Amino acid sequence: MENQTQTTNHCAYCEKPLHGRSDMKFCNDHCRNTFNRYKRMAEKIAEHENTPEIFRIIKRNYEILKKAYPNPMKDNENGMIDSPLLKQKGFNPKFFTSVLIDAGGQPWHCVFEMGFITGDKSTLVKDFPQQAQP
Numbered sequence: 001m002e003n004q005t006q007t008t009n010h011c012a013y014c015e016k017p018l019h020g021r022s023d024m025k026f027c028n029d030h031c032r033n034t035f036n037r038y039k040r041m042a043e044k045i046a047e048h049e050n051t052p053e054i055f056r057i058i059k060r061n062y063e064i065l066k067k068a069y070p071n072p073m074k075d076n077e078n079g080m081i082d083s084p085l086l087k088q089k090g091f092n093p094k095f096f097t098s099v100l101i102d103a104g105g106q107p108w109h110c111v112f113e114m115g116f117i118t119g120d121k122s123t124l125v126k127d128f129p130q131q132a133q134p
């Protein structure tokens with residue numbers, strides 16, 4: 001299908017009209033390189049601005065798990081928390097600090113020393129003191 005509004009393309013960087021192939025996006029390499037450099041810079045800045053929010057999420061995840069299990073758990077002890085309740089408290093399982101594979105091959109996501117496995121109904125919690133060490 002033909003797009004009538006696209007008969008004249010403009011450079012994505014300097015916005016000058018482009019004369020040439022219809023798939024052209026830039027007048028020249030200079031415009032392309034500068035555009036891509038700015039784009040990467042903008043992406044980096046966006047990444048940086050998001051960082052504190054991620055720290056907040058991780059801190060909240062840790063506080064929620066710690067509140068449920070404030071005392072260190074014994075070696076083979078598991079805790080269990082209702083998953084919908086965790087979600088309601090603001091727990092976000094997408095963010096954690098490390099992953100540990102236990103002896104049975106089961107991966108645990110850890111927020112510092114607090115490991116968790118999220119299921120639809122319940123979330124398993126386990127203490128892995130060594131996971132808090134860098």
Ligand SMILES: [Zn+2]
Pocket residue numbers: 011012013014015016026027028031
């Ligand atoms: Zn240009």
